[in-house]
Amino acid sequence: MIQYVSMKIDGAIFKVPKGSSVLDVAIEYxxxxxxxxxxxxxxxxxxxxxxxxxxxxxxxSKVTTSCTLRVQEGMVIKSNTQKIKRLRKNIAELLVSQAPNSKAIQDIAVRCGVKTVRYPFRNDNCVLCGRCVRICREQWQAKAIGFVGRGKDRRVKSPFGVKSETCKMCGNCIDLCPMTITPCDGPMKPGEEYLCGKCESQLMEAESAVDQCIMCGLGEGFQCARH
Ligand code: SF4
Ligand code: SF4
Ligand code: FES
Structure with a gap:
């Protein structure tokens, strides 16, 4: 039998299944x-x-990631304080500097209030989000790709750098990667620290600008007109 707990997000009370993450609850509501x-x-x-x-x-209060935080009875969560907005904006800015050509990441950054990027562009083509690795391991039990290396040398690779025989060619790793979405205004270069801003206009003019939507699938619960 499902057990429920009572918790608050931004002052609103929710009765939610025990074991859910705070992010799951936020998306649901x-x-x-x-x-x-x-x-x-x-x-x-x-x-x-x-x-x-x-x-x-x-x-x-303790700052923590809501996707890994399980709900508890009486829990109090604040999702949009000045402190959180400031920290989140900085995180988004760092993500853009890591992978400035990802339209999906630019869109997220714009929605976090980023207008300019103070950090040097690294063009890593991977933000180590692990979406690809986890879908491969958990959906297909394939483990055809994984993280290798540490720190700034950390990368996603197939075992021993050769295509794994366990790969099912499902393409899920590519579909879920925020890097695979075509940049809107061409590659960004060092010295051109701007964001395209199309997402911002999309938020302001949701009806007239829907064609600009790249269906990145990352806007769920995040003020995106297409979710
Ligand atoms: S295409 Fe291969 S590596 Fe990618 S998720 Fe599917 S099984 Fe894993
Ligand atoms: S999904 Fe893309 S950005 Fe995320 S870890 Fe895999 S390759 Fe890197
Ligand atoms: S750390 Fe929670 S969604 Fe990435």
């Missing part, structure tokens, strides 16, 4: 918490840190 590495029905890694919230315990 249309509360806007930006997220990138979360994939529905796949385990959460807490990699991108975009989904941070304040968890208030006995008057003291």
């Amino acid at each position: 249309g509360i806007c918490i930006p997220h990138l590495c979360h994939v529905p029905n796949i385990s959460d890694l807490g990699a991108c840190r975009l989904c941070i919230v304040e968890h208030v315990v006995e008057g003291r």
